[in-house]
Amino acid sequence: xxxxxxxxxxxxxxxxxxxxxxxxRELGLLIDxxxxxxxxxxLIRARQELLVELDRDALLDVVKxxxxxxxxxxxKEQLAKQMATITKARFDGLSNRGLRALARLRGTQVGExxxxxxxxxxxxxxxxxxxxxxxxxxxxxxxxxxxxVDASPAQGDYQFLPEENGGSSLKxxxxxxxxxxxIAHKLRGAADQYLxxxxxxxxxxxxxxxxxxxxxxxxxxxxxxxxxxxxxxITLITAIVVAIVSLGYDYLKARSxxxxxxxxxxxxxxxxxxxx
Numbered sequence: 001x002x003x004x005x006x007x008x009x010x011x012x013x014x015x016x017x018x019x020x021x022x023x024x025r026e027l028g029l030l031i032d033x034x035x036x037x038x039x040x041x042x043l044i045r046a047r048q049e050l051l052v053e054l055d056r057d058a059l060l061d062v063v064k065x066x067x068x069x070x071x072x073x074x075x076k077e078q079l080a081k082q083m084a085t086i087t088k089a090r091f092d093g094l095s096n097r098g099l100r101a102l103a104r105l106r107g108t109q110v111g112e113x114x115x116x117x118x119x120x121x122x123x124x125x126x127x128x129x130x131x132x133x134x135x136x137x138x139x140x141x142x143x144x145x146x147x148x149v150d151a152s153p154a155q156g157d158y159q160f161l162p163e164e165n166g167g168s169s170l171k172x173x174x175x176x177x178x179x180x181x182x183i184a185h186k187l188r189g190a191a192d193q194y195l196x197x198x199x200x201x202x203x204x205x206x207x208x209x210x211x212x213x214x215x216x217x218x219x220x221x222x223x224x225x226x227x228x229x230x231x232x233x234i235t236l237i238t239a240i241v242v243a244i245v246s247l248g249y250d251y252l253k254a255r256s257x258x259x260x261x262x263x264x265x266x267x268x269x270x271x272x273x274x275x276x
Contacts (some may be wrong), residue, residue: 013041019117027077028084028105051076054101059083061098065091065159072160080105089124 015023018036024031024044028243031040059079063070068082083105091099103110108122 012044023103026081026084028080031105047080050104051080054104055097058095058097058101061095062086062102065094065098067158069158091120091123 008214012020017040020037020040021033023030023185024040024047024053027044027047029043029047031043035200056076056079058211059076060072062083063079066083066088070082076081083102086102091102094193095104099116099119100157103119103123106123106126108119175223177189
């Protein structure tokens with residue numbers, strides 16, 4: 001068994017939701033963007049565990065059958081991303097192990113020792129009615145067009161893409177294609193390598209700057225929240241003090257108006273005291 005791709009699994013939980021959805025779809029998953037984050041993580045990790053189980057040679061069989069240009073040293077994750085773009089539903093020429101690997105990546109149940117025809121039929125049914133109608137329509141149009149256009153030359157054997165650090169030496173390139181073409185080929189390769197390194201360096205600098213900006217924005221946001229909370233606290237304390245003063249004033253006013261105190265004479269009152 002191989003290892004899970006560290007580049008995708010080490011910081012998987014830290015990815016923003018939109019990048020998590022995009023990454024899952026690149027691996028061939030049918031992702032619902034409204035699904036909870038925990039469910040998305042579960043689906044992606046299950047797909048990574050499936051890639052660990054699958055045979056790498058079986059994945060190479062699929063990309064060779066679909067004639068997708070990849071490097072021989074491509075990782076399982078890179079192969080799975082390429083396989084997610086395959087829409088073919090006719091599996092002639094695909095090995096049995098490749099067919100089983102493709103079926104598992106498409107979420108089709110694969111039984112032990114299941115006949116190939118049954119598995120192919122299940123994959124076609126999984127495609128959906130509308131997709132099958134569209135495919136048949138394109139097949140009819142293609143057959144009509146091919147009657148008026150010369151047949152394309154037969155495809156040769158599948159060739160992997162050259163490795164990044166591979167290739168022939170300058171001497172061999174000059175021997176094969178000549179002096180100017182050989183030097184141009186080598187210079188172009190060196191320039192491409194230089195540009196890749198510079199772009200990687202620029203990307204790392206941008207990432208560091210973005211991290212610094214995010215950290216500073218976080219500090220400013222926390223300071224703003226603290227200031228707002230302090231204002232709210234002062235406002236609440238002021239309101240409580242004003243309420244207490246108002247209640248005290250009302251209490252003192254009520255006590256000053258208690259019965260027993262001399263009030264103003266009542267109009268129409270009769271003086272019952274006899275004259276002296």
